[in-house]
Amino acid sequence: xxxxxxxxxxxxxxxxxxxxxxxxxxxxxxxxxxxxxxxxxxxxxxxxxxxxxxxxxxxxxxxxxxxxxxxxxxxxxxxxxxxxxxxxxxxxxxxxxxxxxxxxxxxxxxxxxxxxxxxxxxxxxxxxxxxxxxxxxxxxxxxxxxxxxxxxxxxxxxxxxxxxxxxxxxxxxxxxxxxxxxxxxxxxxxxxxxxxxxxxxxxxxxxxxxxxxxxxxxxxxxxxxxxxxxxxxxxxxxxxxxxxxxxxxxxxxxxxxxxxxxxxxxxxxxxxxxxxxxxxxxxxxxxxxxxxxxxxxxxxxxxxxxxxxxxxxxxxxxxxxxxxxxxxxxxxxxxxxxxxxxxxxxxxxxxxxxxxxxxxxxxxxxxxxxxxxxxxxxxxxxxxxxxxxxxxxxxxxxxxxxxxxxxxxxxxxxxxxxxxxxxxxxxxxxxxxxx
Amino acid sequence: xxxxxxxxxxxxxxxxxxxxxxxxxxxxxxxxxxxxxxxxxxxxxxxxxxxxxxxxxxxxxxxxxxxxxxxxxxxxxxxxxxxxxxxxxxxxxxxxxxxxxxxxxxxxxxxxxxxxxxxxxxxxxxxxxxxxxxxxxxxxxxxxxxxxxxxxxxxxxxxxxxxxxxxxxxxxxxxxxxxxxxxxxxxxxxxxxxxxxxxxxxxxxxxxxxxxxxxxxxxxxxxxxxxxxxxxxxxxxxxxxxxxxxxxxxxxxxxxxxxxxxxxxxxxxxxxxxxxxxxxxxxxxxxxxxxxxxxxxxxxxxxxxxxxxxxxxxxxxxxxxxxxxxxxxxxxxxxxxxxxxxxxxxxxxxxxxxxxxxxxxxxxxxxxxxxxxxxxxxxxxxxxxxxxxxxxxxxxxxxxxxxxxxxxxxxxxxxxxxxxxxxxxxxxxxxxxxx
Numbered sequence: 001x002x003x004x005x006x007x008x009x010x011x012x013x014x015x016x017x018x019x020x021x022x023x024x025x026x027x028x029x030x031x032x033x034x035x036x037x038x039x040x041x042x043x044x045x046x047x048x049x050x051x052x053x054x055x056x057x058x059x060x061x062x063x064x065x066x067x068x069x070x071x072x073x074x075x076x077x078x079x080x081x082x083x084x085x086x087x088x089x090x091x092x093x094x095x096x097x098x099x100x101x102x103x104x105x106x107x108x109x110x111x112x113x114x115x116x117x118x119x120x121x122x123x124x125x126x127x128x129x130x131x132x133x134x135x136x137x138x139x140x141x142x143x144x145x146x147x148x149x150x151x152x153x154x155x156x157x158x159x160x161x162x163x164x165x166x167x168x169x170x171x172x173x174x175x176x177x178x179x180x181x182x183x184x185x186x187x188x189x190x191x192x193x194x195x196x197x198x199x200x201x202x203x204x205x206x207x208x209x210x211x212x213x214x215x216x217x218x219x220x221x222x223x224x225x226x227x228x229x230x231x232x233x234x235x236x237x238x239x240x241x242x243x244x245x246x247x248x249x250x251x252x253x254x255x256x257x258x259x260x261x262x263x264x265x266x267x268x269x270x271x272x273x274x275x276x277x278x279x280x281x282x283x284x285x286x287x288x289x290x291x292x293x294x295x296x297x298x299x300x301x302x303x304x305x306x307x308x309x310x311x312x313x314x315x316x317x318x319x320x321x322x323x324x325x326x327x328x329x330x331x332x333x334x335x336x337x338x339x340x341x342x343x344x345x346x347x348x349x350x351x352x353x354x355x356x357x358x359x360x361x362x363x364x365x366x367x368x369x370x371x372x373x374x375x376x377x378x379x380x381x382x383x384x385x386x387x388x389x390x391x392x393x394x395x396x397x398x399x400x401x402x403x404x405x406x407x408x409x410x411x412x413x414x415x416x417x418x419x420x421x422x423x424x425x426x427x428x429x430x431x432x433x434x435x
Numbered sequence: 436x437x438x439x440x441x442x443x444x445x446x447x448x449x450x451x452x453x454x455x456x457x458x459x460x461x462x463x464x465x466x467x468x469x470x471x472x473x474x475x476x477x478x479x480x481x482x483x484x485x486x487x488x489x490x491x492x493x494x495x496x497x498x499x500x501x502x503x504x505x506x507x508x509x510x511x512x513x514x515x516x517x518x519x520x521x522x523x524x525x526x527x528x529x530x531x532x533x534x535x536x537x538x539x540x541x542x543x544x545x546x547x548x549x550x551x552x553x554x555x556x557x558x559x560x561x562x563x564x565x566x567x568x569x570x571x572x573x574x575x576x577x578x579x580x581x582x583x584x585x586x587x588x589x590x591x592x593x594x595x596x597x598x599x600x601x602x603x604x605x606x607x608x609x610x611x612x613x614x615x616x617x618x619x620x621x622x623x624x625x626x627x628x629x630x631x632x633x634x635x636x637x638x639x640x641x642x643x644x645x646x647x648x649x650x651x652x653x654x655x656x657x658x659x660x661x662x663x664x665x666x667x668x669x670x671x672x673x674x675x676x677x678x679x680x681x682x683x684x685x686x687x688x689x690x691x692x693x694x695x696x697x698x699x700x701x702x703x704x705x706x707x708x709x710x711x712x713x714x715x716x717x718x719x720x721x722x723x724x725x726x727x728x729x730x731x732x733x734x735x736x737x738x739x740x741x742x743x744x745x746x747x748x749x750x751x752x753x754x755x756x757x758x759x760x761x762x763x764x765x766x767x768x769x770x771x772x773x774x775x776x777x778x779x780x781x782x783x784x785x786x787x788x789x790x791x792x793x794x795x796x797x798x799x800x801x802x803x804x805x806x807x808x809x810x811x812x813x814x815x816x817x818x819x820x821x822x823x824x825x826x827x828x829x830x831x832x833x834x835x836x837x838x839x840x841x842x843x844x845x846x847x848x849x850x851x852x853x854x855x856x857x858x859x860x861x862x863x864x865x866x867x868x869x870x
Contacts, residue, residue, distance in 0.1 A: 170607050
């Protein structure tokens with residue numbers, strides 16, 4: 001393997017070191033068709049232009065497939081399979097290595113550099129996948145426990161099924177948006193006094209608008225309907241990971257969710273980071289997740305003990321007055337179910353998955369308040385205020401609040417594997433007139 | 436309007452009279468690319484071939500859009516909007532009318548008839564839409580009540596939210612299949628003894644495999660994220676209706692559904708009929724639904740009292756020994772929420788809908804056992820046996836059972852507006868090996 005030092009200027013501390021090479025979909029002012037790119041330092045490498053200019057001349061594997069780089073989503077590239085993703089990533093690492101075996105491709109070709117390397121500040125990053133189906137799990141045991149305590153008390157905080165299967169529900173694919181898209185506060189039905197004998201809802205803008213700090217994994221494989229994917233083959237079917245904020249309307253959820261689960265409380269928006277970190281790039285950061293005290297059924301048993309990722313996650317709140325507070329710092333190892341287990345469980349019935357399907361981890365919370373990945377947990381469902389910098393207080397999100405999630409693996413500032421940012425800002429609810 | 440009698444032979448009692456003109460996607464042995472067609476009597480009219488041979492010469496409205504008929508789904512046609520669907524349907528009715536104003540287009544052109552009219556027995560009918568998101572509601576109040584009685588007893592059968600909002604959940608779009616596709620019995624986790632103190636699930640083929648008799652409505656419009664569609668404009672955004680069987684694994688559901696709702700119990704298959712009956716064709720059959728005793732919020736209030744459809748539905752069970760029993764006959768008016776209300780509620784948060792999204796009504800049951808649309812209700816969750824013809828008994832579905840749903844509007848055998856059939860046969864569960 002070539003060095004992970006580069007001839008190209010990659011700022012120290014960049015999330016997009018040579019150890020990473022995340023994939024995304026970009027467009028630019030001068031070339032508005034969305035297409036495939038990778039991020040390197042402060043630049044995007046436009047793979048459509050790179051391929052068109054013989055950038056892949058030394059990688060015969062990809063040559064029959066180069067049309068995938070001109071697609072407006074990663075679906076076709078993902079469908080090529082993990083071995084091809086791996087090849088392309090390693091090739092790009094070699095092209096950029098200080099001791100590249102192919103110096104004439106890019107290192108010594110400043111004309112091509114000018115053509116294919118675009119500063120990140122000059123690109124628009126799009127949704128990386130055309131998402132077929134989106135499923136959200138509940139694999140963050142601490143979060144599940146904290147919510148259970150809030151809604152049912154500590155004795156029955158976790159449902160009896162929790163340790164036996166990765167609880168999940170089908171989410172809304174059409175409202176998944178790329179980082180930076182504003183999120184409008186939803187209107188809906190809320191029950192102002194849940195203790196009243198007669199339960200009559202009020203129509204209102206959501207008053208308990210929340211975040212959920214999650215990871216999302218994109219599927220690259222597929223299974224015929226009726227045929228499960230065993231947990232031992234789940235990894236082959238996972239493309240990579242993004243940061244995710246599954247915005248949640250807690251008051252709408254509390255009223256609507258019986259008996260079929262959350263619906264409108266979750267379907268108005270889910271934000272993901274735009275650069276998908278390949279499973280290969282995360283491989284060195286695998287670690288043990290939360291211990292499951294129950295014996296799981298054989299279809300969920302993994303051979304390796306290290307099945308989740310050591311990713312340092314942070315959530316910043318920026319209020320409209322400009323104060324920024326890091327409200328949560330938590331490691332992504334706080335999951336009790338891994339993505340391979342989620343995928344194996346999802347397909348055990350024969351449910352067909354397809355490239356571009358998105359699996360959410362569920363909210364990731366640690367054991368202390370400063371590690372909770374939602375306002376619901378930090379404010380105990382609005383019972384306590386969270387102190388922000390500048391003397392401001394929050395129980396839930398206010399209009400104008402901007403949430404930024406960051407995530408990064410590793411400590412070596414020259415070899416970070418990071419996700420960039422997942423950002424969304426709350427816009428005021430629409431005033432609706434029904435006359 | 437031209438006569439609804441045709442120069443073309445349409446069998447008496449056909450679901451596909453001139454009053455109907457449902458749309459679908461077909462292919463044939465000699466022309467394997469899926470494309471748009473309508474059903475007329477025992478034939479499909481291939482609209483790609485019809486358009487290519489100047490069939491639409493007298494309908495200038497559609498001429499700029501004729502490429503939609505060569506698509507492998509109805510998404511692009513649907514996206515043209517209700518006024519265009521209406522025009523095309525009426526034009527086809529005129530072309531086939533005994534007193535057609537355009538006799539030279541098809542009536543007097545036997546060469547074109549041979550080219551574009553294909554017997555239904557010679558076509559393959561495909562999934563009519565590329566389904567973006569699938570949402571399943573719970574609008575059949577009798578079904579909701581019956582399930583509530585089974586699981587919680589009669590005093591709390593309906594949740595407090597039931598009369599205030601159309602309860603729904605996000606379903607799995609990837610496993611929606613066209614009529615005729617076999618359905619494999621899913622494996623999964625079930626709790627054999629729910630009363631045991633220690634709750635440990637068993638891995639097993641589903642033992643309580645069930646049907647759900649539903650209608651499905653396809654969306655043709657779209658809304659920008661953040662902007663609701665008012666109930667008064669919901670109809671403009673609804674393309675048409677199909678029959679639906681939302682196969683359900685009741686034992687998997689009972690164990691998994693807390694706290695986030697059904698997941699694997701519903702994601703292994705949902706069957707729909709292949710000919711989509713346009714909203715226009717159903718307009719004369721609008722009727723009042725079940726009375727809602729609560730005052731609904733303004734965003735759900737409809738002006739018209741007739742908001743659901745008078746469709747006679749039937750469910751047949753054919754066992755592997757060949758016995759056929761009509762297990763249920765029920766009218767589709769047994770819904771308390773209309774599709775426009777479901778659509779308005781779905782989007783009130785700003786959730787974006789798109790052409791090809793599918794909304795399920797929820798199970799349609801009447802007030803008596805012979806009108807129940809699921810085995811769960813008819814067998815009281817397996818407590819009683821259902822007697823079939825030939826002396827067979829059922830509590831839930833057995834391997835080899837074939838379910839056929841039929842639905843038809845009207846009594847005039849020469850002007851029926853029917854849906855054809857929605858058929859699925861149960862295949863045995865896979866035997867899985869986890870060593």
